[in-house]
Structures are given as C-alpha cells and as structure tokens.
Amino acid sequence: MTDISSILQGGYQHPVSRAWQSKRQLTKSMLMYPIFISDDPDAEEVMTTLPGQRRWGVNKLENFIGPLVKKGLASVILFGVPMKVQKDPRGTLADDPEGPVILAVKKLRELFPSLFIACDVCLCEYTSHGHCGILHDDGTINTPPSVARIAEVAVNYAKAGAHCVAPSDMMDGRIKAIKQGLIDAGLGNKCTLMSYSAKFASSLYGPFRDAVLSAPSFGDRKCYQLPPTAKGLARRAIQRDTAEGADIIMVKPALPYLDIISDAAQVAADHPIACYQVSGEFAMVHAGARAGVYDLRTMAFETVESMIRAGATIILTYFTPDFLDWLDQ
C-alpha cells in the first residue's frame, strides 16, 4: 500500500495546477530591458556577442521601443555608449547634457509617457582608464571624489527625467550620497534608487564590456566588485544599502548567484529584489541552444523562473523582447 503522504504528483498533473504550485509567475511588468544608447544619433549597430541586441541612436528609439511598449514593455534601463568622444579620468561626459543618456531619457519620456525609465549610473563607459571610479596616482580607487562624482551624475539623470537611477559602480557610500543628492535637488520623492548592491567580479560581463567599450585599460575590478565566494560581504552590502536609502536591491549576475538572491529576499525582506541576467548569461543560453543542448525558449524561461523562485521580483534581461512575445503565446 502506498502511503498517502508519498503521493505528490496528484498536485501537478495539469498546466493550471502546475501554475498553482509556484508562489509567483513571470509577468511582463517584472521585466526591465537593458538598452544601449550610442552617441551616433542614427546608429542601429549590431553586436556579435549579444545576439539580437544593438547600439541604438536616439533617432531610432521611437521605432525600436514603440512596438515593444505596445506588447507590454513596462521598463527599460539605459546604458550610454560614447563611441566618438574623448574620455577623461573623471568621466566628464557621463552626464553631458547633449550626451546619449540624457537625450534618450528626455526623448523616451516624451514618446512613451507610461514607460518606467531607469539609468545605469557608472563612470567606466566614460573614463579614459575604464574603471568605475576616480583613481589615485597609483591606480587604486579614490573613494570620496568617486562617490561625489557618481552622485552628481545620478542627480543629473534624475533631473533629466529618469524615474530610477541605478549605480553599478560599487563605490562604498554611494547610495547615501545619491539619496542625499536627490533630496537636496528636490527629487527625493520623484526618483527611485536601485542599488546594484551585490555585484560580483564576474567573467560574465565580457559581451557587455565589448558593447559599451568599458573594459578597464589595466587591472581588474576585484577591489570594488565582490569576490564570487563572498556570501557574507554580499549580505553586508545589502544591509548597508538598505540602511543608506536604497529603494530596490539588485543581485548581479543572477543564475550563478541564486543563493544571494534568496539571501537578499531575507535580508531586505521589505524591499523589491531585482536581479540582472547579465550579458554572459544571455550569451551562454544562446550558445547552448545553438549547440543543441536545449530549446532556447524553454531554457530562457527556466533561468528566469529560477530567479523568481529564489526571490526576485524584477528581472533585468536581454530576453525581454522575446518574453513579451512568448508570454502572449
């Protein structure tokens, strides 16, 4: 005789009952789409390492984003790609009023009033050395001016109309400085602060660095991004950033760091938890599908559903346009 408590399959025999077995399901409003904005206003440049993604010029945004908004796109996060300009040690062009990010924010606000617009905040796309902060002469991070500069850039994106600023630089103390800067500018109640709190020094950022030309010219980012083994540091960074005024906590990369997502959901239980399925994860899912290891769509769902199961409610992913279609089918 089978013990009644050993029978589980009765609970998931049908697609509807299977859906009831998940606490949360992927919905369109969970998706935030990362897009690359070139300083060439007419660009629609294909990138070989990020399948299907392009560097877009400001003039192309209407035709690119319009159909996605019609399909239910709720939010985007913008990355500036300065292709033509001169970079300097302090990343002066990060908040150039005529630069790609500020122009794109204004344009998108005007074109798509319902779209939630976040801006990634970092200096590495704009610094001559390619690091995320301002450096001492010996090449190490000089924290106070880095934090001041990052906060200045964030406030300028918010002033341009960003609904959310998301610092990915990993400088200590930047959340507090940005929050204070937003408050001082009268934007404390108008702009969401999403912290890349638990951002690890990962091999999975390669395609992104090619896309935005932000690879460091020397060294690596291991003195500011977290060591992949450092569960404790991640928890402390999450605690610190919630205490410093972050509205949303992010974990990045996502799939190899599901335990950190789960920790974040406990440590910051009263905050929305975001995770970033980064460029290398996206490339891996595509590469495996091309090699015949699995079906692309099935695997894309499995990765993102794992993140949701771990505790994420916001997913930054290059699969967003695909999910908007797949979720309709």
Ligand SMILES: NCc1[nH]cc(CCC(=O)O)c1CC(=O)O
């Ligand atoms: N601060 C830069 C930044 N912002 C987002 C990503 C990664 C995004 C991706 O790989 O998709 C990176 C790369 C890095 O830190 O080197």
Ligand SMILES: [Zn+2]
């Ligand atoms: Zn950076």
Ligand SMILES: [Zn+2]
């Ligand atoms: Zn960044």
